[in-house]
Amino acid sequence: MSEVVIIGGGPVGLYLAALLLQRGVSVTVLEQRTAPEPNSRAIGIHPPALEALSRIGVAQKLVRRGVPIRRGLALSRGAALAEMSFAEVSERFPFVLSLPQDSTESVLEDRVRGLDPYALRRGVRVTGLHDNGGHATVEACVAKEQERISAPLVIAADGVRSAARMALGAPLRRRDYPDRYLMGDFADSTAFGSDAALFLAGDGIVESFPLPGQRRRWVVRRGPADDGGADDAAGLDAGWLAREVRRRTGIDVDAGSNSMLSGFGVRARLVRRMVFGRGILIGDAAHEISPIGGQGMSLGWLDALALAPLVPALLAGSRDGLAAFERNRLREAGRAARQSEINMALGRPLHGGLLAVRNGAITAVAAVPAANRLVARRFTMQ
Template sequence: MSLDVLIVGAGPTGLLLAAQLARHGIKPRLIDQQPQPSTTSKALAVFARTLEIFDNLGIAEEAIKHGRKLYGANIHDDGKRIAHLSIDKIDSFFPFVLSLPQSETERILAQLVESFGVKIERPVTFTTLEQDAEGVTAILRHADGREERCRAAWLIGCDGAHSNVRKAAGLNYQGIDVQALFVLADIKSDWNLSTNNIQVFFSSSGVLAAFPLPGENNWRLIANLPPDTELPENPDLQLFQQLTTERSGLQAILSDPVWTSSFGIRQRIVDKCRAGRVFVAGDALASHSPVGGQGMNTGLQDAYNLAWKLALVIKNQAPIDLLDSYQAEREPVSKFLLLSTEWATRAVVQSNPAIKFLRRLLAGVTTSFAPVQRRITNTLSELNVNYRNSPIVQEDYPLPWLSRSPKAGVSVAPLKGARAPDVLVQTDKGQQRLYKVLINTQHHLLLFGSKLPKYPKLAQIAQEIEGKFPDIITVHIVLVSTKIAEELQWQGSTLLDPQGECHRRYGASSESLYLIRPDGYIGYRCQGADVNKLMAYLQKVNLT
C-alpha cells in the first residue's frame, strides 16, 4: 500500500503526530478542512512534559523564544492574596509553564512537519470512510468540489471535539455538561501585576483568572458568568472591564481586545480509542474543561504515545497487537482528567459560603507544605503521568515500593511505566542532559554498573542486545566514574556519572537495567542486570 498513514486534522495533535512519524521514517499524509492555519491564541499553557517532547523534536528553544515563562500562580480572595503556587521546583529542566498562543505552537510544529517533506494539504475535507482488514479508504472532498478516494493502511482522526472521523468510525462520544459558563478575552491591561505569574481572583460575584501573554501588557482574561446567563457571542470590552474591576479590586485599564469568546463546559470521551484501522487522538478522543490548561498538552501526548507504536508496526518490527496498548495507556489519563477538571471547575465557580471557606482552607494547606505543592505542580505539568498498569510494561525488581529516599521521602527508583528521570551525565561530548543522549527514536537500554562494576558482564550484555536489536535498541553503559576503565571492552555509548546522581535517581545501588521507550517512559526495569529476564520481556512484547 503506497500510503501508510492518513492524518485528518492539522492542529497541534495532528502536526506532532505527523512530525514524529516522519522522524521514525514513516511519511504520512496530513489534511485539514480549514483553508488557513488558526490565527487565534486558543490553548495557551505549554507544560514541562510537553516542552520535554518539544526538546526531543528540536523545537523547544524556538517555542520558548516566542513565549513567556510563568513560574507560579497567585491566588486572591476578596482582594487579598491567600496563597502562592510555585512551579519552579518541579522535576524537570523546564521548571515553568510556557505561555504560548496556540497559533504560534501550530506555526512551529508546521515548520517542523514541512522540514520532513510532509505537505499540509488545505482545504481538504474528510467526509466518510470504508475499511477492511488491510486498510482504510477515506472519502475526501477538495475545494473545487472534486471527490477523492484515498487508500491508507491507517487513519488517525485528530480533527477535534466534533470529529468526523470519530463519527464515521462509529465511536461513541459520551459525557456530561457542567453547569458553568465562561467568557474570555486576549486583551491589553495596564495594572501593577507580575507578568511571571498567573493571577486568580475569587470574589462573591465569581472568579477571574489572568494569564500573562507574550508581549507588553498582553493578558488572557477568563471569567465565569452566572449559570442562568445568556452567553454573549462576542463579549465586549465593557463586560471585561466590569468583571475585572469588581472581581480583582484593581483599577485596571483594559484596551485593545484582540480576541473574545464565550463557552460552556462539555465533558466527553470515546468508548474506544480505536475502531479497526482507525484511531482518534486529542479532542477527538476526549474533551474536558479548560480549567488547568491540560487539553492541548494531553492531545500532544496522545500523538507522542501512538507514533512510535504505529511506526514499529508499519516497519514490521512489532506485532499489530502493540497498538492495543494505546487505549490501555491513554484512556486512563483522559478519564482522570475528566474527573479532576470537572471537580476543579465546580470548585472555582461555586459561590456557596461553605465551599468558599473550604476553598480558602485548601489553598492555604496545599501551598504551605512543600511535598503537597510538589505533587500538585508535577501533576499539572503532566510529569506524573504514568503507564504502570499497561500490558506492555514490566519489572523484575524486589519490593519496589520500599525504595525510598531518607531525605526527600519520595521514590528513588522510578517504577515501570513511569517517565524516565532526566539527569546530567558525562559523555564524550562533555556534560549533557540524559534526554539529549536519548535523542533518537529507538528504545534505549541503560545498563547501570555498581560501585565495583563487572566490566566483562556489562560489555557482554550491551553487545548481545545491540547485536540482536540493532535497529530498535541503543545501549548505554552508565558508570560511577570520572573516566572509562580500560577493562571495559565496549565501543558503544558509555555515560559517566561521577557524583552518582544518575544512579541515585534510578535507584541503581547495584547492577540494574532500564529499558526506556521512544516516548521516554520506562518499558522494563530489572535489578541485577539480568539479560535473560530482559530477553524474556522483549519476547513477550514481540519486538524484533
Template structure:
C-alpha cells in the first residue's frame, strides 16, 4: 500500500460479517479499516445458531474452538406437534468436525470475533456513519458524518439490510416481505424442556421454536399477526400454551423484540471496487438459522478473493466471489421461504402439513438432505 491510501480495504459494518472479514484480512497481513455507526457491539442475543460450515471456515481465523467452548452442542433438530415428534433432523453423522448446531448468542459470537481481531492488531472505529462513498479507477473515497475521509483500494458493505454502500453503488435489492411479524424472546422456563436440542413446534395454532442458550435461558421465536414490541411473560406463556408441548411455565423474559422478515438478494455482490457481504447482500427468514452463518461464510470467501487481488492476482477474482456466493444466497432464500410459508399456512391447512411432515420424517434420504442444508456443509 502506498501513501495515497489510508487502508487497503474499508469495511463498513462491524457485525459478525464485518468482524469476520476484518479478522480474516488481518491474519493475512492486509491493512483493513473497520467502521460502525453504533457506539458498541451487540449486547443482545439476536442470532443464536452457528452451524457446522461456519465453524469450519472460522477455524481459519482461530475462532471456532473459542465458540465451541461457550456454546451448546445441539445434535438434533426436532419438528414436533405438541409432544409428538414428526421428524428429527440428526446432525451427529455429518462428515464434519462439528456434527451439531452450536447454540450461542450473537453477542458472544461478536465478542469472540472482536477479541481475535484485537489480537491481530485490528480495532473498530466507532461511532461513525458513512455519508458518501465514491469510486474511481484507482480506489474509493468514503466520507463520514464526523468529517473524516478514508481512501481505500476497495470497500465492503457489511452494513445490513439498509446498506449505504449498496445504495450508493446503485445495486438493486429485489424481493419483498412476509405479512406476519415474528416475536422473539429469551426466557427462563420450568417444565420438561430439552437443554441440548432445538425443538420446532408446528401446531394448529401456529409455529414456535424453543432453543436452549448457554446462560440457562431459552430462545422462543413465533410468527404472529401483530407481535408486541417487547413481548411480556404472559404473551410468551400464551404462545407456549397454544403451540408448545404443554407443561412449560415462563418465569421471566430476559430480553425480547419483534421483527418483520424480508426475502431479498442483491442483483450483484460487486460494483467495481465496491463489494457486498452479509445482510447487505441478502436477507431472508430466520427459519433454519442461516442468516448470520451465510454472512460469516461470505466474509471468509471475500477475504480470500481480496487477498488474491491485492497480491497481484486478476481482478476477476472479485467477480468470481460474486458469481459463487450469489447463487448460494438465492438457494438459501428459496429454502427459508419454503420453510416460512409452511410455518405460516392458514390454520385449516396445518393438520395436513403436520401429517405430511411426519411422513417425510420417515424417509432417511430426506432427513439427511435437510441436515446437510441446515448445517451449511452442502455449500462447501
C-alpha cells in the first residue's frame, strides 16, 4: 500500500507525485486516460510556476521545448496602444513560457517514471472516495473490474469534473459568465515572433500567442449570435475563426494549416474547503477559473508546492500547517479568479465612444512605468 494516492495524472498530479517521491514518500497516481491527449487548451506557464517546476529539475527542459514570451502588445485597428515587458517580473524566468500541455505532461511523466517506474497507473476510473478514519479508500473501475485502493492520504487533482470532489460532497461557490470563445492553432504568418498580441477590437478581443514549431494560437471572443452561444462552438470551424481574425485584426490566417480547434465558455467554481479529513483537493478539482490569462495550471502547481512539505507530517499524524495551507491557497485562488474577471472585462465588445475610452485608458496606464510594471507582475501571478 502506498502512503499517498493521487487521483489525476495531469500536470498537477504528476508534479505533486514527483515532489513527494523526491521526499521518499511512496505514491500511486491514478489516471483515467489510457494515454496522454495530443491536444490541450493550456499553454501558459508563469514565472512562479517555473520556479516551482525547478524543484523537480524540469524547468529548463520545459523552457528548451517552449517559447518564452517576454513581451505583450495591445493593438487596435493596426496601431499599437501599449507594450508590456516581463523583463522585471523575475530574475530567473522573466517571461511567460508558451508550451502545449501535452508536451508539459510528457516531461512531468518522464520525471515521475524516473523516480518510480510503477507510480503512474493509467486506465483507472475513480468512482468513489471514503474516509475510514485510519485511512482513505478509493473505489475505482479498472478494465471493467471494481477495485478498492487504500492509503493513509488521498490527494485529488482530477480536474474540473473531479469525481473525488463529488464523492466528498465539497461545497462550491459557483459563477457562470456570458463570455464564449473559439481558439485554434495555425501556422504563424505574422511578424510578432515570440511576442503575444492582444487586439482590442470593437466586436471583442482577439488574442494571439506564439507556439513551438512556428505556430500561433488565436483566441476570438464570440458574439451572442455566433452559434447560439454554445460553449463547444458547434457549427463554427477553422474557416470561421480565420475570417474573424482577418475581420477584426487585418491579419490573414491560413485556415488549412489548423491543427487544433476548441470552443469554450467561462465559469468559476471555487470550493469552500480543500481539506476533508484524509482527502485533500488541489488544482482544478478545488478551483476552476477562467482560462483567459492562463493562470489555472500554474495555480494548481503552486497548490502542490505548498502541500508537499506538509505530507510527511500528515502521514505521521500531525495536521500542523494544514489549516494555513487551505486558507492561503483559497485566498490565492480567489485572487486569480478576480484577475481573470478583469482580463475578460477588458476584452468584451465595445463600440463608439466607450471603445475609445477603454483603449485610451489602457494607453495611459501603460505609459506610466510604475503602473506598467505592476500590471506585468499581476498578469504573471507575482
